Amino acid sequence: MILLSSFLLKPINAIFGNKKGRGYFIAGLVIVSIVVLMAIFAPFIAPYNPTAITMDTFSPPCWKHIMGTNRLGQDVFSRIVWGSRIILYVVLLASSLSMVIGIPSGLISGYYGGKLDRILSMVMDSIYAFPALILAIVIAVVLGPSPINAAVAIAFVYVPTYFRMVRGQTLSLKSQLFVEAAKAIGARNREIMFKYILPNLIPTILVVFSLSVADAILTEAGLSFLGLSVTPPTPDWGYDLRVGQAFFLDGYWWLAFFPGLMIMLLAMAFALIGEALNERMTSR
Amino acid sequence: AQNNKVQNKTPVENLQKSNAIVIGVTDKVTDLDPANAYDAFTWEILENTMVGLVKYKPGTLKIEPALAESWEVKNNSTVWIFHLRKGLKFSDGTPLTAKNVVWSIERVMRLKGDPSWLVTDFVKKVVAENNTTVVFYLKHPTSYFLALLTTPPYYPVNPKYNPNKIDSDQTAGGAGPYKIIKFIRGQEIVLEANPYYFGMKPKTKKIIIKFYRDATTMRLALQNGEIDVAWRTLRPSDVLSLEKSNFNVVKVPGTYIRYLCFNVVKKPTSNVLVRKALAAAINRKEIAEMVYRGTVEPLYSLIPNGMWSHLDVFKKYGDGNVKLAQELLEKAGYSKNNPLHIQLWYTPTHYGDTEADLAQMIKTQWERTGMVKVTLKSAEWGTYVDYARKGQMQAYLLGWYPDYLDPDDYTTPFLSSTANSWVGTGFANKTVDTLLKKAQEIPNQNERAKIYEEVQKILADQVPYVPLVQGNLFIVTKPNVHGVVVGPDMVMEYSYLYKVS
Amino acid sequence: MSRGIVQYIILRALMIIPTVLVLYTIVFLFMRVLPGNPILAVVGTKNIPPEQMKHLMHIAGLDKPLYVQYFDYLWQLLHGNFGVTLAFPMGVPVSDYLKLRFPATLELTIWSFTISIIIGLITGTIGAIKKGTIVDTSMRLYSIIAYTLFIPWFGMILQYIFGVWLHVLPTSGRISPNVNLHTITGLYVLDSIITENWPALVSSVKHLILPSLTLGIVLSGAYTRIVRNNMVEVLNQDFIRAYKARGVKDWKITWYALKNAFIPIITLMGLQFAILLGGAILTETTFNWPGMGTFIIDRIEYRDYNAIQGTVVFFAFFVGLISLIVDLIYALLDPRVKY
Amino acid sequence: MELVQVRNLKTYFPVRIGIIDALKRKKLFVRAVDGVSFSIKRGEVFGLIGESGCGKTTLSRSVLRLIEPTEGEVIFNGINILKLNDEEMRKIRKSMQIIFQDPYSSLNPKMKIGEIIAHPLIIHGMDKKEAKEQVLQMLGKVGLTPEKEFYERYPHQLSGGQRQRVAIARAMVLNPEFVVADEAVSMIDVSMRASIIELLEEFRRMYNLSMLFVTHDIAIARLITNRTAVMYLGKIVELSETKTLIDNPLHPYSRALINAAPTISRKKDFKVKIKGEVPNAINPPEGCRLSNRCPFASEICKKEEPELVEVEKGHFVACHMT
């Protein structure tokens, strides 16, 4: 961890110096790294098989099971550790998908304008204005519960976020003098888009990415809370929270508490990173 | 003790409360028209607000007169003649005659709603001889026709019901012990005693039924004092913990069964050895214990415990008999290195939250043989049923609520090759077909019992289905609520409920 | 001028149509591509003869080619008709459900919205005024934490604290079943005030507290953030310093700054409202609130095409309407807007 | 020998209107440039002065076809560039360049200085190594030394004056024949302006460049331009040798403009008062566009638009009163 942090601090200092937002960034990064490491090294970290049904049910947190066990005698901590894989997988896949679609279409739409732009904007705005969770639920239900389908459903509702951001920025960058300068030296449209406009979008894309990942985590959790993301026994935070919620009132608080806490922490971590990047960008 | 706080709020609230009992349910009232209603809880509402020619004696399987005082059977059980009581009235005071009975039944036949087959499959014609006599002419001899008559499609409905259309929100009801005075979909239904009811006056004048989305909120509501009775369906764990904390828990054996289906046409479950092995690997006791927390009973046949002709035919495979399962799988050509790959399907919401746990449990049990690799799959109800009908699933979980209480309803729909297409196992067996047909026609119960026993043995040999558990019903009430009566048809009779203050 | 406004409203309202069309099309396409249908959900595991299945499919209109179904429904929509339910029960106008469920959602969202705006304005303004101090930092942390709270989890904790532990607030439903309320608008609080039914008022307000607090707090995070950032920006502007240079009182300056900062927030409010509706689904499930969210989830289980399409279209209309209202408020508040 | 000839050039911008007007298909235009003709000789610096919003920038961009003009001709080296297709236009851009007013937004913040200057060369077919060599030379010429160090820097690491030098280097590296400088010094700090002007002057001399020099500061126009045109609301109102124009302005607007310019060299004695401010270019006044502000305006001014006529040799004025 010390090694890792010294390795990470260099670039952070390069970006943030001793500016504000650095603390947010580091806090966010630490949580995200922990969860990512958890996901990568799940087999080594998790003390038990997360799906094994045992007779040791409803054990409260203790040394043997630091987060207790659930109704089927599965170790909650092990499920949390393995569950990080699913949520990261779904959310990152979804965000990448929506970026892959949203960014180029926003760029082209904003740069060329015209009819295509108007139609695309209308479709994207319609989806954007609609409650994302509802749409994601409808899509996820129809496609059936699986991580990939959940990712598709989430990706679908986040495409407009990227599209709108990229389109808006493209429009404003398009009117910047350096783009006109590029035209004046005879650069082609493709060159202007990818050499002059896109690099300038990257900081904003990063911010939107972190914030929308934070959001997508909650959407994913919402889907899996409604049982639309994975099929058991695959460990999954949202689903475990939902099942655990039923036992909350019996005093088995650890079943739902820990998954919910993890969802919040992970979403918060990305939000912190996004906030820090945003602050860094706006305070020039 | 906590409840008192809420109860003793204002005198007005208290007064209202003693005259009314609030029941919480997680089911829905789908359709108040008996021509279309076809689910257990809606039938409960219909059976409390309407009544047929005959009914079950409360809490038993015995059929007793209701609107009809007496009846005769003729022509090898194909002609049934019923004599109505005099001076019958609907709950709004409209007189009820044989004509109303015929009109209602013909309406069901005409409208072709979901449960209409309960009439159309059996009744050729129904006639009102005079104001008090109704005659049924059946298509074929039906020994269990009285059981059919207890179901809502045979109930006379108020003439206010739309004659040509399904009338889902019609609250005019029939001639049962209660009438509906308020119905808000998804929120509540309020019943009030019917002053014109011919039978016993209800003990509590007003029944309010509140609908909950899930068991947890319903349970919270009970603990919070918002409802007096938590009825269908609390989670097993909720029942256990409520029992510990001062609530009354009433347990009633149910006639509701859960079972596993195999596709007998498609590989690998087309191999009977595989089916037998998987059946042997299942440990019902463990399921009842771990998944249902002891609130259900293991079931070893499709015909439920306690019904005549029931045989524990699946006991021969044992419970969690890993050894036998391994032997059978080896015989079928599988081994540890060449395991059987199988997909087990379930539907996540239709059978409640425990369904996923049930699937996980079965997966674990099968994999204990070391020779099976199970992939769990799930689909929402609408899709699940489609997959089932098309025979697209290998192994899948279903449940059965009886339409009428007769062994026939637990065998024919599953095993008769002409009647079981809905379930999608592809099971067809000539011997079974003839046996079932015969059992429908002969009136003698002992003779019929023998036939059903034979059928159950074939079932256990062929294993197209593996019966898992039989449900119990739990009603949790506040300590001051009494008079919970639930029949074997799993319908609660609200008129016996009462509260002491 | 006034004629201008009327024309603007009409034209702006017409712009809702494409939005509705887009969403209807998306949902229609997604729902039909995969197996399963509402009739099967109804029939379920019941032993129903094939002819009757066909008959039911015919009644539901599901035996027609897809494009016919698509345009049929569109045609119905044009007549203000959302179709009838196809499952449990069949044939009830979807609009009946909407009439019943929508006020519940509306009531929940209005309260949550109010709560979130109030919290957001207060925390955001405090943060901006105390920019750079520990107070500001804690407001910003509040904003992030609130924003990332997972509704069912947060709701559950509130339920536990106030419902089970302190036992002071009901944890589910809209009103106590023992209270009779004559509904007029479907908004219980409003109805009980109109009918002067005080027990109903107490009961409905009590039922509202936990769900709307849950949703309101979660959504306030976004407002805190944007109010703070806008306020910081506005407070940095020349005209604020100009006010100071004129000796205008501090509280007045804060008020003027807030007014200016509020303008971009209005736009956010429109979008926030959509998020609010999304959050309402989870809130409704957690608190057994009989609104649109729980309705659509119930209907999805049966794949009740018409009900789902109807709900989505209705939501799209509603969201469009909200954004229209937001635009109008914007135009009214900001003298710079031309229409 | 004329390098650039502009004939009756018009550039209109559609006005963004409310959706109501848009649906009524009511179309409004800003007539930013409304029929302008002039020509620039080889090696000449042609000045363009006028108040904010009078269309200077629009005109200069239209001449380079960075904005598509609505009407008119721009003849460069005998070719009407408004008729060229995309590819031909791209080629001809090599010989016509522009330097913008704002040194902060005219450089891509994500490119190194070296890349910024090299890109035009690479676009026009030079290989990277050769380009780098040229760029280093160019950096030296514009005074950004040490060259190697500046090559690797990013724009935000430079001061405004240095950035403008980069912009000049980018424009000059292609060896253009014609350069447009749009307020090239107005955002530079007072003490730095002189050096930038010197630099431009040097390039002009070395390469016999033609230049269109846009400014609102008459003092600067005097410093660098040979001839100057005064623009008002999209039209040229006066055009002449710069010195003649300043010493003997004929148009009332030019007079007001020149008189308003602050000066140290003499105390102002009289003022030609021009009331009010520039009206918007969507509905310019009828007749002479200055008629509503001009103290000398008579009836005819409100009706007829004056033509640009040569009153002395090389001195053109558009005014009924002179």
Added chain:
Amino acid sequence: MLEVEDLTVYYYTSKGVVRAVEGVSFSISKREWITFVGESGSGKSTVAQAVIRLVPYPGKIQGGKILFNGKNILELNKKEMRKLRGREISMVFQDPMTSLDPLRKIGDQVVEAMTEHGVDEEEAKKRAIKLLKRVNIPEDRIDYYPHQLSGGQRQRVAIAIAAALEPSLIIADEPTTALDVIVQESIMELLQELKNSGTSIMFVTHDISLAFERSDRIAVMYAGKVCELGRSEELVSNPIHPYLKALLDSVPDVHSDKKVKAIPGNPPDLRNPPSGCRFHPRCPFASEICKKEEPELVELEKGHFVACHEVV
């Protein structure tokens, strides 16, 4: 009337302390127009803002005295300061586009400037109309919003507000930089009128020609310090400080054919200003002492102050 002694203002930025103004002293008497000139970043605005105690975050008035009619402004409490602002000293900002509240009618803003200082509503309204007339804004514009006015008109409204209570001092920080010359001319004239009617003007600009035209005295600032101060004709005809000389050489003039010469080098970074005389790295006459010792502002002739080792 106003005496500033040894004013020092620092900005505490995250990248270091910017010593924006250090040891600046000057005075303004009644009916006087004093202009501060200097290149960008020399601290002109900071001085101006300090006088009305509106140095923006993260700036802090580090030391010195600002005596207004004998009272030290820096020692006033919030309420007293508020009363002073607008009534005794008021300010006009650089950008007319942003210095008026876009959401309120200009009339209301003018009226408010008066009612906040105790003038009753009716009276204030009457005076507002007069004021607007005086700055050449037609009466009917009183209900306009700022965006409906042109830049020059807005700046005039800002001046009207500043002049509303007839303060003794109006600070105008580059009020014309964003405007065209013709409009600039009219604004300058307006300020001149105000001066003629008894108000002192503290004017800030970077345009030495503009400074020369109307001011009584000019203070030339370089890197946070005043390097030369005196009557305007005197300064232009007889500049003494090398910086002022260079500055005058570097600006072109409409009516002369003089060649311009750039000042070599770059303005210093005020986080880390040069030692000794801050101009020495760019000064052609700099000697050893200039690198070490800071020159004092001394009165060379009557009313002509210079801070330079070489000339003293």
